[in-house]
Amino acid sequence: MKDTDNFFDKVYEIARLIPFGRVTSYGAIASYLGAAKSARMVGWAMNNSHHQPTSVPAHRVVNRKGLLTGKHHFEGTNLMQQLLESEGIVVVENQIQDFERVFWNPIE
DNA sequence: ATTTTGACGACGT
DNA sequence: GACGTCGCCAAAA
Numbered sequence: 001m002k003d004t005d006n007f008f009d010k011v012y013e014i015a016r017l018i019p020f021g022r023v024t025s026y027g028a029i030a031s032y033l034g035a036a037k038s039a040r041m042v043g044w045a046m047n048n049s050h051h052q053p054t055s056v057p058a059h060r061v062v063n064r065k066g067l068l069t070g071k072h073h074f075e076g077t078n079l080m081q082q083l084l085e086s087e088g089i090v091v092v093e094n095q096i097q098d099f100e101r102v103f104w105n106p107i108e
Numbered sequence: 109a110t111t112t113t114g115a116c117g118a119c120g121t
Numbered sequence: 122g123a124c125g126t127c128g129c130c131a132a133a134a
Binding site: 025026030036037038039040041042043044045046047061062063064065068070071072073 | 114
């Protein structure tokens with residue numbers, strides 16, 4: 001790949017570093033990369049992650065509200081939520097409960 | 109090549 | 122504190 005995808009590559013790397021039963025936000029990743037205002041790019045990277053060689057747990061990445069905004073991008077309609085619940089995360093109406101409790105900061 | 113949109117977020121009103 | 126607008130950068134139309 002090109003060297004300019006450092007940003008995207010970093011996103012994938014961090015996404016894979018998310019511990020089991022934890023989630024993070026696009027902005028947190030972007031901030032860690034030094035592009036706090038480019039949170040959208042993180043989301044775009046996730047979309048592109050589908051054609052990445054490695055499996056990226058994009059279901060562990062949500063917006064800062066703890067809302068599963070991208071759940072529509074997954075296969076069914078509740079696959080993302082099901083995966084999160086499978087890890088012990090409580091999700092109601094596409095919204096993560098105790099979000100701050102399961103939040104994982106990449107800087108840590 | 110230009111315009112529109114998009115898995116977001118911060119700031120202004 | 123709810124709602125509106127702007128900023129960011131990349132890809133699809």
